[in-house]
Amino acid sequence: MQLASPQRIVRERPENLAERIYSLLKDDIFEFRLLPGDRFSEGEIAERMAVSRTPVRQALYRLEREGYLEVYFRSGWQVRPFDFHHFEELYEVRIVLELEAVRRLCERPAGELPEALELLRRTWMVAPKERLQDGREVSRLDERFHCLLVEAAGNREMARLHAEVSEKIRIIRRLDFTQGPRVELTYEEHARILGAVLSRRCEEAQLLLKTHIEVSKAEVRKITLHMLHSARQRSLATQG
Template sequence: MQLVSPARRGKERPENLAERIYAQLKDDIFEFRLLPGDRFSEGEIAERMAASRTPVRQALYRLEREGYLEVYFRSGWQVKPFDFAHFEELYEVRIVLELEAVKRLCERPAGELPEALEQLRRTWMVQPEERLQDGREVSRLDERFHCQLVEAAGNREMARLHAEVSEKIRIIRRLDFTQGPRVELTYEEHARILGAILSRRCEEAQLLLKTHIEVSKAEVRKITLHMLHSARQRALPAQG
């Protein structure tokens, strides 16, 4: 975990300090520097971050509200263990919302398609040499692709709920883009989904979309289990 000098701490506004601590801890969780099940105290985080307990506590409670941490009032904090059954449920909600969004988009008259679809076409329906190779950036664009599909359907509550689900599964979903072939496949699959929507082939678009999400989910689960095992193996010598 990154350490911060007292000199830098003294120059930061309290709200900025809490935000930085939050961002650092969230990154530590996402990168498996803090593992599911790991326990720690506010004092340990305050010492590592060279900060007082107040901004640390603000950051920790924010992460708890978002579902990444659990608090035990007599024994400190714990990184929430992975609950794959919960992730399965979130993926199911995501699929329902996205399939309905595709249906609504395909039912729109040709002249009423939203600009968002044209933006997505320019991003994903490109030649192989124009494709990005940075897994992190493609991961960000992939999440945006799916969110924009739902937003384009025109129901703000559907879009809000979908954004919340996307945030909750991001911790594992982004791992799909640590594998080179998955980056290439994402471009190809997104292009086929968009092509079917633009041509009003609703059932085909829905099938392509559902298959795309299901395959990604299966890959992510395998990668997550492997990374957790590897991270725990690396942690064993330090614990010994």
């Protein structure tokens, strides 16, 4: 288990410690420095980060509420094992919400399209030389693309639920942008989806969107399994 260096947080003000520890541990989970199934105690984290147990406990319980950790009475904490069936269900919910959002957007009169769609058009319908190449930034913009589509449909509860689902699948979804070709394809696919929405071609827009999400889901599952295997091998080599 290789956690964030304590030097990164010892100078933080006390009121910021829990937030900082939360961010560092979440990054450790996302980057597979903490692997699914890894177990540890509050004391271990506090010692490594050179802080008291109180902010560590606050950060750990927040990660537990968000579904990244499990707590065991008298036996410490564990990184929640990946449940791909659960991820599949979350992706299904996401698809339902986004397809409904597209339907609502396509049914709006031409003069009533939200400004959010123009923002998305300026971001994604650009020349190849204007496309970003940084995977982390494209991952952030990709999530924002899909969230804005739902927000633009005008139902706040749909948008809230979609945001919650997006947060829960972010740990694997972001891996889609570790591959260069996937970055380029995302620009092309988003542009086609937007073009269909702006032209009120509802069935085409929905088909493009559903295919886009399902292909991404398949890619991130494959990449996740590969990265987990590689991380496990490195961990075993270190222990040996």
